[in-house]
């Protein structure tokens with residue numbers, strides 16, 4: 001539920017290259033997110049050079065689902081998935097559950 005422009009708002013991450021990958025527990029969504037990397041050939045040594053942006057190797061792009069379409073973009077009730085009326089709302093106005101999953105946009 002994040003992209004490079006969102007993640008780069010966190011200055012402490014500026015020294016790291018961003019990688020985008022789909023997770024493996026949703027088989028139908030594998031490769032929905034991916035990273036384009038410039039390397040001479042596929043190897044761990046080349047991958048290391050790309051992460052360090054050395055010798056012309058680099059991460060050249062991150063691709064995937066638009067963050068706003070992600071399941072965890074906004075804060076939602078852990079039980080019913082409804083968005084709270086206010087960011088600091090402690091109880092779900094629909095089901096009364098008291099735990100919210102804080103969304104990526106609110107964390108940023």
Ligand SMILES: [Zn+2]
Nearest residue numbers: 077080092095
């Ligand atoms: Zn709820």
